[in-house]
Amino acid sequence: MAPDHGQPTELSPPDLAPQVTRLLARHLVAAEFESLPANVRHEGLRTFLNWLGCAVGSARHEAVSIAIDAMAPFSGPAQASILGRSERTDVLHAALINGISSHVFDFDDTHLKTVIHPAGPVASAILALAEYKPVSGRDFLHALILGVDVECRIGNAVYPDHYHVGWHITGTTGVFGAAAAVGKLLGLDEQQMVWALGLAATQPVGLREMFGTMTKSFHPGRAAQNGLTAALLAQRGYTSSEQGIEAKRGWANVTSTHRNYEEITGGLGVRNEILLNSYKPFACGIVIHPAIDGCVQLRNQHGLAAADIVKVELKVHPLVLELTGKKTPKTGLDGKFSVYHSAAVALIDGRAGEPQYSDEKVRDPAVIALRDKVTAEIDPAMPPDAVSVAVTLKDGRVLHLRVDHAIGSVDRPMTDGDLEAKFTDLVLPVHGEAGTAALLKACWDLQTFADAGEIARMARAG
Amino acid sequence: MAPDHGQPTELSPPDLAPQVTRLLARHLVAAEFESLPANVRHEGLRTFLNWLGCAVGSARHEAVSIAIDAMAPFSGPAQASILGRSERTDVLHAALINGISSHVFDFDDTHLKTVIHPAGPVASAILALAEYKPVSGRDFLHALILGVDVECRIGNAVYPDHYHVGWHITGTTGVFGAAAAVGKLLGLDEQQMVWALGLAATQPVGLREMFGTMTKSFHPGRAAQNGLTAALLAQRGYTSSEQGIEAKRGWANVTSTHRNYEEITGGLGVRNEILLNSYKPFACGIVIHPAIDGCVQLRNQHGLAAADIVKVELKVHPLVLELTGKKTPKTGLDGKFSVYHSAAVALIDGRAGEPQYSDEKVRDPAVIALRDKVTAEIDPAMPPDAVSVAVTLKDGRVLHLRVDHAIGSVDRPMTDGDLEAKFTDLVLPVHGEAGTAALLKACWDLQTFADAGEIARMARAG
Incomplete structure (x- = not known):
C-alpha cells in the first residue's frame, strides 16, 4: 500500500532541471509581436493558411460529423464556427471539432524534427476563442507562433524517446501549445501561465496505437480543448504545480525516458521553431512522400501512361515498409498506408491528394493493375526524405530518378504558390471560387484584421 | 525523422497479451445485475453513499467554485445537477465539477491495493448522465459496480510501476471506469464498447506532481468527463483501436514498465474489486490514518487533555515522513501533509475531519503548542496501516498504544453506522437535518428508484 497523497515538488537530480516551466511562462507573458522577424511572421501565415485549408476541406468527413452529433446535446452557446460547415457551437467544442477536421486527412503541417503537427492543437483553440473574445489579427498570429514554438520546443526536449x-x-505536446497560446490571448500573468502549463501537463492526449482509426484525429482536437480548459481554469486561479514540465513526477519525466530541457528554455524569443514547420503536398504520411514525388516527376517528365508501364521498382528508407507496406489496401484510409497504391496513383493522376485516397480510387481496377506492378525494396542507406525510382516501360526503356529531398521537406519547401494551390484544391468544393479566393486572401491579410474571428465566420459554410 | 503515421496493431511479445480489451468489453456488455451477490451490491451502496457525502460536503470549496465559474460561459443546457449547490449544467461539465468536489477534501473512497479512488470518475459520470437519460437505480448501481471493477482491475495490472x-x-484508470460504466448505461454493443475503451486509453489524466494543488482534484473530474466523451463518441461509431489497453503502443505498455493482464481478464464477474474498496474516517491521506486512529483511541480511553501532555512519540511506516513530514504547516491543505498537526488535532478534538484541516485550525496556538510536542520516527518494520504511539503525561505516566490495522482499512472497515455518521457530518451543513436524513435514506434505497437521477436532484442545494 502506497499512499495516494501529497508530496513536495522534487526535481530530477540527473537533469538538474532549472525552472523550465517558470522560464517558459515568463517568456510567454513578456513576448511582444513587434520583435518577431518578418520571416517568422510569414511562416506563421503559411502555417495558418495550410491549417485552415485542411480544416475546411475535411469538414464533411464522417469523423467530424460523428463528433458533432455526439457532442451536440451537451454543447453550449453558439459562440464559434465549425469551419467548412454550417454549425456553430461553444468555444470548447468548436476547438475539439476543428482540431479533428484539420487532421483527419493527415494533410496538415509537420514539424519534421519531432513529427508534431503543430497547427491543429494551437490554431483550433485560439480561433474558437477569438470568436468569443475578439482579438486582433496580429495578436492572433503572435499567439499562434508562440503556441507552435512551445509545443515544438517541448517536443524537441523529449523526442524521439517520448x-x-x-x-x-502531436496530442501530448499540443496541449501545452494550446494552453500557451490561449493564455497569451487571455493575458495571463506569470503565475497563471505557470498553472496553465501545469494543467496542460496533467492532460496529455494520444497513443500511437490509435493510428489508422478516427481516434488519431481526435488527438489534436482534444489537445486544443484541454489546453483551452487549462488556460481558462488558470485565469480564474485554479492552482497547479509550479514545475509541471520538469519536476520529478512532472510531464517530461513521466512520459519520456530522456529529456533535454535546454531545448525548451534555450534561445527563447531568438530561435523560432515555426521556421522548421513544413506542409504536405500529398494527403498521406510523410514517409512515402519521396516515392510519390519521384513518380509524379517521372510521369510529368516523360508523359507516362499506365498502359506503357511494365514495372516500378522503388528503393526506400526502412520505415517506408514498416509503416506503409500494405500490398492490397481495401479502403481509402488503407491506401494511405500503402506505398504501392501511392506510387500507382502518383503515376496515373500525377498527384496524391485526398481524391487519390478515396475508397473508389483504391478499388479502381486500373489503379490495382498498376499497383501490382510496384515493388519496394529497403535500402538501409536511403535517407528518410529520399527515394530511388526505376520504371520499366513496354518498349524496354528503364527510366531512373533519384529524389534527394522530397517536395515539402525543409530542404525543398512548398512555395507560397504551392500552398495556395493546395488550399484552393481543398476549399473550392466547400466555398466555390469567389469564397475560396476571399478566404485565401484573408489568410494572407491576417495581420490587418481588427477581429481575427472574422476569418472563422468566413470559413463557415452556409 | 520518424513518421507520424499509421501502423498495424502489434501485441507486446513478452506479455503474450490476449484480447484484453475485447474480453473486457464482451464481459461488460453481457453482465447482468441479477448475478451480483448481495455483498457486492451492498458494497456498491456504501461506495455510492460515501462518494455522495464527499461531493456534497465539499461543494463550496474554492476549487469547485473556480471550475464552475471558468466553465460556465461555455456550458450547455441545464441537464444535470451540481451536487450540494444550486447550479445545473450540461452532463459533461456536471461530471467534471462533481468529480472535483468529490475528491477535493481527499476524503473519498480508496482501493488500497492500488490507491485508486474509484468512485469519483465513475459515479460523477453516470449520475450526471442519469439526469439526462433516465436509468433505474438498479441499472445505475450495476454500472457503478462494473466501472469500479474495470478501473481497479486495470490498476491492479500496472500497480505499483505505473x-x-x-x-x-485515479485519473489514468478512472477514465476506463467511467467509459465502461457510461457505456453500460448507454447499452453499447461489444464493438462500441471496445472503441469506448480505446478512446479512454488515449486520454489518461493525472500526474502525481499535481498533489497539493487544486489540480489533484481535477483528475477524477476530468477522468469522468473523458470517459463520458469516449462512450458517447463510440456510441455514434467513432472508431478507435481494437486493443487500446494491451497493444504494443497501447495504454498499459506506454504508461507502465510492468503489466499483468490476468488481473484484468481473470475471474470477470466472479472477483469483484469493489469488495476491496475502503472509506476514510479522516480527511487526509491514508498514510497518516494509523497515527490519527492511535491518538484518538488514547484520548478517548484516558480522557486526555492537551494541557496534560508533555510529549507524543510516534513510530511510523517510512512513507509517513516522506509524504506527510511537514513540521510547520501554514495552511489547512498543508496540515493534511503533516503527521504532527494530524496527531495534535486527533488528541485535542478526537477526530480529523475537514474542520480539523481548516486554515484557522492549523494556526490555532493550542494546536501549534501540542504539535510541537509531537515527534515521529521511522520504524522500517512498521506495516503501512499500523503505528505505535507513546504519550508522556505531566504526571510522569507514559501511555502506550499500538494500532495494527487503522480504522477504515480493509481489515478493520468502517461500519455502515460509521459511514452514516461521516455522511451526516459532511451533508448536514448543506442540507440540514431533514434533508440529510432523506438523502442518506435515498442512498441506501438506490435499488428501489425508477429514476436514479432523482438522487442528484435531491442532492442539489436550493
Whole structure:
C-alpha cells in the first residue's frame, strides 16, 4: 500500500532541471509581436493558411460529423464556427471539432524534427476563442507562433524517446501549445501561465496505437480543448504545480525516458521553431512522400501512361515498409498506408491528394493493375526524405530518378504558390471560387484584421 | 525523422497479451445485475453513499467554485445537477465539477491495493448522465459496480510501476471506469464498447506532481468527463483501436514498465474489486490514518487533555515522513501533509475531519503548542496501516498504544453506522437535518428508484 497523497515538488537530480516551466511562462507573458522577424511572421501565415485549408476541406468527413452529433446535446452557446460547415457551437467544442477536421486527412503541417503537427492543437483553440473574445489579427498570429514554438520546443526536449514509447506527440505536446497560446490571448500573468502549463501537463492526449482509426484525429482536437480548459481554469486561479514540465513526477519525466530541457528554455524569443514547420503536398504520411514525388516527376517528365508501364521498382528508407507496406489496401484510409497504391496513383493522376485516397480510387481496377506492378525494396542507406525510382516501360526503356529531398521537406519547401494551390484544391468544393479566393486572401491579410474571428465566420459554410 | 503515421496493431511479445480489451468489453456488455451477490451490491451502496457525502460536503470549496465559474460561459443546457449547490449544467461539465468536489477534501473512497479512488470518475459520470437519460437505480448501481471493477482491475495490472512512474492512478484508470460504466448505461454493443475503451486509453489524466494543488482534484473530474466523451463518441461509431489497453503502443505498455493482464481478464464477474474498496474516517491521506486512529483511541480511553501532555512519540511506516513530514504547516491543505498537526488535532478534538484541516485550525496556538510536542520516527518494520504511539503525561505516566490495522482499512472497515455518521457530518451543513436524513435514506434505497437521477436532484442545494 502506497499512499495516494501529497508530496513536495522534487526535481530530477540527473537533469538538474532549472525552472523550465517558470522560464517558459515568463517568456510567454513578456513576448511582444513587434520583435518577431518578418520571416517568422510569414511562416506563421503559411502555417495558418495550410491549417485552415485542411480544416475546411475535411469538414464533411464522417469523423467530424460523428463528433458533432455526439457532442451536440451537451454543447453550449453558439459562440464559434465549425469551419467548412454550417454549425456553430461553444468555444470548447468548436476547438475539439476543428482540431479533428484539420487532421483527419493527415494533410496538415509537420514539424519534421519531432513529427508534431503543430497547427491543429494551437490554431483550433485560439480561433474558437477569438470568436468569443475578439482579438486582433496580429495578436492572433503572435499567439499562434508562440503556441507552435512551445509545443515544438517541448517536443524537441523529449523526442524521439517520448514518441518511441508510443505517445502521439502531436496530442501530448499540443496541449501545452494550446494552453500557451490561449493564455497569451487571455493575458495571463506569470503565475497563471505557470498553472496553465501545469494543467496542460496533467492532460496529455494520444497513443500511437490509435493510428489508422478516427481516434488519431481526435488527438489534436482534444489537445486544443484541454489546453483551452487549462488556460481558462488558470485565469480564474485554479492552482497547479509550479514545475509541471520538469519536476520529478512532472510531464517530461513521466512520459519520456530522456529529456533535454535546454531545448525548451534555450534561445527563447531568438530561435523560432515555426521556421522548421513544413506542409504536405500529398494527403498521406510523410514517409512515402519521396516515392510519390519521384513518380509524379517521372510521369510529368516523360508523359507516362499506365498502359506503357511494365514495372516500378522503388528503393526506400526502412520505415517506408514498416509503416506503409500494405500490398492490397481495401479502403481509402488503407491506401494511405500503402506505398504501392501511392506510387500507382502518383503515376496515373500525377498527384496524391485526398481524391487519390478515396475508397473508389483504391478499388479502381486500373489503379490495382498498376499497383501490382510496384515493388519496394529497403535500402538501409536511403535517407528518410529520399527515394530511388526505376520504371520499366513496354518498349524496354528503364527510366531512373533519384529524389534527394522530397517536395515539402525543409530542404525543398512548398512555395507560397504551392500552398495556395493546395488550399484552393481543398476549399473550392466547400466555398466555390469567389469564397475560396476571399478566404485565401484573408489568410494572407491576417495581420490587418481588427477581429481575427472574422476569418472563422468566413470559413463557415452556409 | 520518424513518421507520424499509421501502423498495424502489434501485441507486446513478452506479455503474450490476449484480447484484453475485447474480453473486457464482451464481459461488460453481457453482465447482468441479477448475478451480483448481495455483498457486492451492498458494497456498491456504501461506495455510492460515501462518494455522495464527499461531493456534497465539499461543494463550496474554492476549487469547485473556480471550475464552475471558468466553465460556465461555455456550458450547455441545464441537464444535470451540481451536487450540494444550486447550479445545473450540461452532463459533461456536471461530471467534471462533481468529480472535483468529490475528491477535493481527499476524503473519498480508496482501493488500497492500488490507491485508486474509484468512485469519483465513475459515479460523477453516470449520475450526471442519469439526469439526462433516465436509468433505474438498479441499472445505475450495476454500472457503478462494473466501472469500479474495470478501473481497479486495470490498476491492479500496472500497480505499483505505473504509480511509481508518476501517474495519478485515479485519473489514468478512472477514465476506463467511467467509459465502461457510461457505456453500460448507454447499452453499447461489444464493438462500441471496445472503441469506448480505446478512446479512454488515449486520454489518461493525472500526474502525481499535481498533489497539493487544486489540480489533484481535477483528475477524477476530468477522468469522468473523458470517459463520458469516449462512450458517447463510440456510441455514434467513432472508431478507435481494437486493443487500446494491451497493444504494443497501447495504454498499459506506454504508461507502465510492468503489466499483468490476468488481473484484468481473470475471474470477470466472479472477483469483484469493489469488495476491496475502503472509506476514510479522516480527511487526509491514508498514510497518516494509523497515527490519527492511535491518538484518538488514547484520548478517548484516558480522557486526555492537551494541557496534560508533555510529549507524543510516534513510530511510523517510512512513507509517513516522506509524504506527510511537514513540521510547520501554514495552511489547512498543508496540515493534511503533516503527521504532527494530524496527531495534535486527533488528541485535542478526537477526530480529523475537514474542520480539523481548516486554515484557522492549523494556526490555532493550542494546536501549534501540542504539535510541537509531537515527534515521529521511522520504524522500517512498521506495516503501512499500523503505528505505535507513546504519550508522556505531566504526571510522569507514559501511555502506550499500538494500532495494527487503522480504522477504515480493509481489515478493520468502517461500519455502515460509521459511514452514516461521516455522511451526516459532511451533508448536514448543506442540507440540514431533514434533508440529510432523506438523502442518506435515498442512498441506501438506490435499488428501489425508477429514476436514479432523482438522487442528484435531491442532492442539489436550493
